[in-house]
Amino acid sequence: MPNTTHRTRTLAVLSAAAVLATGCTAVGGSGDGGGDAVTLSFANSYATGHPHTRCGIRAVADDVNGQDIGVEVETFPNSELGDDSSRFTSLTAGDIDMDVQGSSALAETYAPVGVLDMAYAFDGPDHLFEFFDSPTGDKLKEDFTAETGARILDVWYFGMRHFSANKAIRKPADLAGQRIRFPDSKIYLENAKALGADATAVAFEEVYLSLQQGVVDGQENPIPTIAEKSFDEVQSHVSLSGHQTGSQLIVINEERWQKLSGEQRKALQKAVSDARPENRECIEKDEAGILGEWADEGSVTVVDDVDRDAFSEKAEKYFTGSLSGEQRKLYDAVRASAG
Structure with missing residues (x-):
């Protein structure tokens, strides 16, 4: 087994290296000129069955690849090209073209997001x-590009995050x-403070075992992830706190974006934005189905x-007392736009 594991990992690394060495450099002309076909690597951390893959990433690739515009989108799920933090570094370096990232991860590079x-x-x-989609949102995207060298094409809904535990959590005191x-x-650890939770950091891969062994008492995630x-x-x-509107940002290396023709940029942007409502529908359909199963089986309260x-x-009292600078201005703008 150790030899098999080592061989598998080696092959995976070699495969990823080959992709980064070839697929991401297959760019022909720049601007509106055209040239050789462009291959864009589209990386993410999701399993092939996740709604983001089924109704988002794959939909974008199918849409763009079905058009005769000289662009092919090649997808790499399951963190094949690295974990979240390393992928964004690779994207800004130009080794990966497109990625799906949470704003908390991107905040390590540009805090306001x-x-x-x-x-x-x-x-x-x-x-x-x-x-x-508001002018303030547009300004955030422009500032993000200027600071990071990456462009945000759109935002997709990830699902509302809820608490799970071995007791009901109805109010902060619980x-x-x-x-x-x-x-x-x-950002997530700040969320814990804002909600009054005793945060325990556990690697995502170890959450199940930590819950089973009582290392932690509960966790928080969207219903499909749970x-x-x-x-x-x-x-x-599972307590439906809905304490975070989960989102994922679709980002592309800005230099790569500028090398696409106007027609190619328009088609790619449209494909990503058109996937937004379908992606949300998939997320919400999965949520409803899971909640229905839990109710029928009586396995979860x-x-x-x-x-x-x-x-x-x-939470609002905490953040208005702790945030400053651009983060505070953006937070106030978000809350002012509610309802």
């Missing part, structure tokens, strides 16, 4: 999309004494009477 992942910043996906797993990033990773097997309650107002007020 992390506001998009802050607890109760948005009231739901409609609010998220309206803000993203988090007392509970060790809740949050992703180990600055089901996909079988966290419902080791947690008795779904707590739907969470006092979201209490959580939201606590």
